[in-house]
Amino acid sequence: MSSVTDKLFADGRELKLSNRVGKGGEGEVFSLVDIPGHAVKRYFPQIAGDRESKIRAMVGSRVSASATTVAFPEQVVTDSRGKFVGFMMRLVDKHKEIHELQTPSSRQRHFPKADYRFLVRVALNVARVFAQVHSTGCVVGDINQRGILVSDSATVALIDADSFQFIHNGERHLCVVGVPEYTPPELQGKSLKDIVRTKDHDAFGLAVCIFQILCMDRHPFSGRFSAGDMPLEKAISEFRFVYSGRNTGMEPPPGSVKLSDFPPYVRMNFEEAFAPDHVGKRPNPEMWVKSLEELEQSLRPCSQNRLHHYSRLAKDCPWCRMEATYGRPLFVNPDIDPIIVGDSKVDTGKGWVIDVAALLAAVNNCTIPTAISIALPPIDHTLAPSTEAQQQRDGQWLSPLLRIAGLGIAGFGVFTLTLRHPVFLFSFGLIGLGLFLALKKGEEKGASLIARHIQTWSKIKTTVQTIQANAPLERARKLKSEATAAIEQYQALSKSYEKVRIEYNGKRQKEQLESYLSGFPLRRASIAKLRTSDFAALASYNFHTAFDVKTRNVQQVQGIGPVKEANLKAWVRGLEAKFQYNPNYTAEDQAKIRVKQAEIVTQQRGQDDKITSLIAQLQREVKSFEAWRTQNHPELVTLFRELSQLECDIVAAGGTVPVKGNITPHSFNASATSSYQSTPAWGGGATSTTIRPAKGVSSPCPICGSAMRLRTARRGRRPGSNFWGCTRYPTCRGTRPY
Incomplete structure (x- = not known):
């Protein structure tokens, strides 16, 4: 039996081991002194025999040459007697396990400058690495967070490649293990020892991994079941994708993202990866690369927080929603000193400085009227009278003669009546009736022109009031209100910045305890009764560290009952018992203050951008309103053309144009009250007799x-x-x- 002190050889060359860089259930990993960038995985003696044929097949096929970002076996390693003990591979250094990135509290510790663009790039690189693995003919099989590593430059590498399923020359080397939260529904609860994994099985685990990266460590199948308990493994086996558009009987945890926050291809990929009718045809890594590139191109900064980036297709910022729910920042940038040195807008005592007085003046200079006057078209006095008006005018000068004639005929009719001559009586009666009807018709035409004038002016008043009521001022009023509120929010942030150091001094012990407990991630804890699926469910509800367990109710998480809660609390109490308060002001204290100040500066800069944008939009809206107010409204032009013709007709017919009432500006507090100022009269001018x-x-x-x-x-x-x-x-x- 080989011992750890035996000499090791690869291809006849003696290897010089350096530090141990990792240890797992199958063996240990050591870096090499004389071969930089490489390491040796040495199996435990009881494991080596079962792994030898698979490793020799992988090395013989030179699969490592096809995937440079995967730690595939490159050479077989033996002891001094030539006995197989392990393999040599690329050393993946300066990388961290992916859960350190996707968990917000760990991200702030291990990737402090990572924003959402970084997360999207990492998800994209994860999909690319899986595509590389599949191109070699391998299947990952045992997808888990410890096997995916991320660097500060967002590069991704896969380790534990010796566990991948590998088929060579017809010989199957299966992947016999798996983590339930990444195992597809059709394999849940089954023994994996004799199951041939497929790329479609990997596609499920890849989709879960991408979802967790993009959604702040939320698991896609962890949520609240409407009808009682729903363990994570059962939710997966029943295809209960919590965020789906189909009815799965599950509700997402509070403050979570929505599928609508992502572009169409990303939404479609998630739905198809977790749907029962897509088993066997789930989105492959290449499809994820395409959709994640679409997401990356659609990212925009949040106007409230410059560290927040989200798709421009989303209605609002999902990270602002999440932070509002849990009260803790998802992204921080502690690198505030270079900002202070390099930017004249930053003051060490106030944070990001803007000219509030000038901005308020710019807002107030955008005057929004409380009453609207509409420019009315002029009356056109050059129009020719209509035929009806000319006929009425001709009847005007004939009417006195007709009256005299009518009186004469009537008198003569009386005379003929005394003669009792029936023919004369009948003839003169007809003539008198005709004259009477002619006079009556002329009077009715005159009255009709007046009535139409009244009706048209009434329509004009109604139309003006309608136009005033629909004035495009609502958006301008809203923008002005939002700009004022944004300035007030900036001022509140400035006051908070000034109080950071004072408030921190008053709660240093509490801050130290929070920092201490935040340094103990749940995923690395060993707590009785809790399985890996429980930790995934806890993460979906934003429980990542001992501090989260201490400050919030863990029983809101599906599957965490009184027993598991008691074990979690006991774990936290054990950690608290070891805490020691340091009364001295440390570099860590200074760093924490800078972190809080940097967070406020980021928010101040976001408000600055928002205020500038709102003022620009407001100025455009006010200018646009003024152009609208002075334009010729087609409906008014038509009505005034009709009114002009009526006034010309009335004058031509010898009438007096009715006096038009004023149209008052429409107030937003009281409606216009236009009315006629006097009763119109119908007459023939200064010298004519008024026809009543x-x-x-x-x-x-x-x-x-x-x-x-x-x-x-x-x-x-x-x-x-x-x-x-x-x-x-x-x-x-x-x-x-x-």
């Missing part, structure tokens, strides 16, 4: 403008009383009081 309505006829009908007659009510509330009724009754039912 015929006896028994009132002023024109308010509905159609026709003449009205005195009528007696036969029923209703006042039977027997008199009123004016339209002569066109029952076609028109216009009435006036008597």
